[in-house]
Amino acid sequence: MLVYHLPGTFETREAHLDLLWEAGATGLEERAGLIRAYFDEETELPEAIRDGEWRQEADQDWLAEFKANLRPVQAGRVTIVPPWLRAEIPAGQVGLVIEPGMAFGTGHHATTRMAVEALSDLNLDGQTILDVGTGSGVLAIAGALLGAGYALGVDIDPITIPIAEENARDNAVPEGRTAFMVGTLGDDLPGDVVADGVFDVLVANLYAELHDLLVGVYVGHLRPGGPLILTGILTGKLPLVQDALDREGFTDVQVSTDGEWALVTARA
Ligand code: SAM
Structure with missing residues (x-):
């Protein structure tokens, strides 16, 4: 990776940033009093920005770095891990393996x-679960691993469905215990297991x-008293x-938070 180190900051060298772009920089970054300009090859630079220095630096594999920093995530009775950390699932915990990829839901978000x-x-034994916005399928798969009889994940983004299906296979979820479909509430849900669409x-x-x-739509998909x-x-x-939730008559509304994020539970 070829980087041109130019002394100064974006503020102090504002007038020179265009010169870097015009010279062919593919990216600019400011770090520790230096402007780092990325180039594919060394080029003749205009006088005003010749006070810098060309450096060849080792390529940084951001994905490898991200993966190396992933740790298991404990969520109640479940520990979520990427495939290469399976051995770190503590005894007694339900292990949930999610390959970090294109779909949201590795477990690392609060x-x-x-x-x-x-x-x-x-207590999910034999229960049916509807997971709206399934992403990686993490919640539907967690439900199945926690004993649910059937968990259906729906998502408007078609890219998520094969990913969720593969994650279910990686977790050895028995055939028929999870299903994933492109769509949202209001679409026809598959009626082979939950014929009336009520979970x-x-x-x-x-x-x-x-x-x-959607709260008004949730009501129609949840059995009376269902969480x-x-x-x-x-x-x-x-x-x-x-x-x-008040408007639609939900009861037992409870809130938990983690930093800026909240989770709300209620009963239909
Ligand atoms: N369920 C996963 C989790 O908890 O980590 C992923 C949640 S991610 C924040 C939200 C997902 O909802 C995305 O995959 C997005 O495509 C999907 N989504 C957004 N709007 C939706 C809608 N109206 N109906 C169904 N899915 C939707």
Whole structure:
């Protein structure tokens, strides 16, 4: 990797930044009093920016670095790990293996962790779960591993579905215990297991404004008394979700938070 080190900052060398771009820089970065300009090859630079120095630096593999820093995530009775950390699942914990990739849901985001924790607080034996915005499938798969009879994950992003299916296979979830489909609430859900579209548990890691819109739809997909688990909510937006739950007659509304993120549970 070829980097041109130019003394100064973006502020002090503002007038020279265009010269770097014009000379063919592919990226600029400011670090410790230096402007680092990335180039594919050494080029003749204009006089005004010749006070720097060309350096050949070792390539940095950001993905490898990200992967090397991943640690197991404990969420209640479940420990979520990438495939290469399977051996670190503590005895007695339910291991959930998720390959970090294109779909949201490695367990490292507070909302995913809180949602898995909320699922692990329930007795899911034989229950049916609807996971709205399934991403990597992490919540549906957690539900199946915690004993649910059937967990259906839906997501509007088609890229997520094969990823969620592969994650279910990697966790040896028995055939038929999870299913994933492109779509959202309001679409026809597959009726082979849950014919009336009414589930025992509904979990959704989306965002506050969407929960506000969908709470009326959630009611129709949840058996009376069934637990609703909602996250992806910034704490500042909690009132929006709480008001929507009140409006639709949900009871036993409880909130937990982790930093700026909140999770709300309620009963239909
Ligand atoms: N469930 C995973 C988790 O808890 O880590 C992923 C949650 S991720 C924050 C939200 C997911 O919801 C994304 O995969 C996105 O494509 C999906 N999504 C957004 N709007 C949706 C909608 N209206 N219906 C279904 N899925 C939606």
